[in-house]
Amino acid sequence: MRSIVLVLLTVSVLAGCGPSPPPFKPVLTINEIMTGIVDPAADVLWASVGTIITLEGREEIYPRNEEEWRVVTNATMTMMEAGNLLMIGERAVDDDEWMRMAQDFVDIGKRAMEAAASHEPQRVFDIGGEVYAACSACHERYWIEGAEG
DSSP: OOHHHHEEEEEEEETTTSSOOOOOOOSSSSSHHHHIIIIHHHHHHHHSSSEEEETEEEEEEESSSHHHHHHHHHHHHHHHHHHTTTTTTOOOOOHHHHHHHHHHHHHHHHHHHHHHTOHHHHHHHHHHHHHHHEEEEHHHOOOOOOOOO
């Protein structure tokens, strides 16, 4: 019995001796992340594919070469990581719905990145709708007009 207690005590002490997590130093407010990171990246995604119909005809908009696809892919990477920024420190408004929505945004950003990497305009267009829905749901719950945080 003593040896079991000694083993358990040793394991618990060693478990607490690992390296400490890196220090995070959040600098931007939620509003600054949204206006400076998320919104510009989402705008790139949303503007990357679409259809314009005029009296002269129909124009399909989508990236035409590797560089244009890379711009869209980079924007989706930015969106994905911005979801993580929203979960750090005091930015996490609550430990429930906020964290779930932020994690969902990371997941949607990953799917958006995969869609852009596939070079399939319809897939990119469809995921753009999911991004819009995720943003709208979060704004409906947490948006405070004029908030700086």
